Amino acid sequence: MKHLPIVIAVVAALAASSSFAQQSHQGMDMGGMKMDGTSSMGTSYPLTTGEVKAVNKERQMITLKHAAIKSATVEMSPMTMAFPVKDAAMLKNVKVGDTVKFTVENVKGQAMVTVLDPQT
Ligand SMILES: [Cu+2]
Numbered sequence: 419m420k421h422l423p424i425v426i427a428v429v430a431a432l433a434a435s436s437s438f439a440q441q442s443h444q445g446m447d448m449g450g451m452k453m454d455g456t457s458s459m460g461t462s463y464p465l466t467t468g469e470v471k472a473v474n475k476e477r478q479m480i481t482l483k484h485a486a487i488k489s490a491t492v493e494m495s496p497m498t499m500a501f502p503v504k505d506a507a508m509l510k511n512v513k514v515g516d517t518v519k520f521t522v523e524n525v526k527g528q529a530m531v532t533v534l535d536p537q538t
Pocket residue numbers: 484494495496497498499
């Protein structure tokens with residue numbers, strides 16, 4: 419009987435701390451989602467759709483038949499053209515004929531593919 423109040427106190431403390439942890443975790447998630455929303459609204463633009471026409475791993479280039487591009491730093495009407503890609507690894511998952519979503523940014527005066535997202 420003497421132990422009962424202590425057990426209740428411990429359980430209450432655990433319940434309180436776990437619900438506090440949940441609340442603060444949820445708060446962090448919501449904060450993260452808000453930040454994502456803000457950054458996608460503020461600094462990033464919708465990805466452009468393109469069709470892969472050629473992949474040149476040696477030169478780190480990709481040729482895309484692309485829809486109109488409007489990114490933070492590049493605007494372009496639809497055309498087929500070769501782009502340098504930011505990272506050679508981006509070319510590992512694409513092949514001729516693939517549809518991709520991508521972003522082009524002006525990197526040192528060059529329209530460079532900075533995001534390349536194969537659509538499956
Ligand atoms: Cu172009």
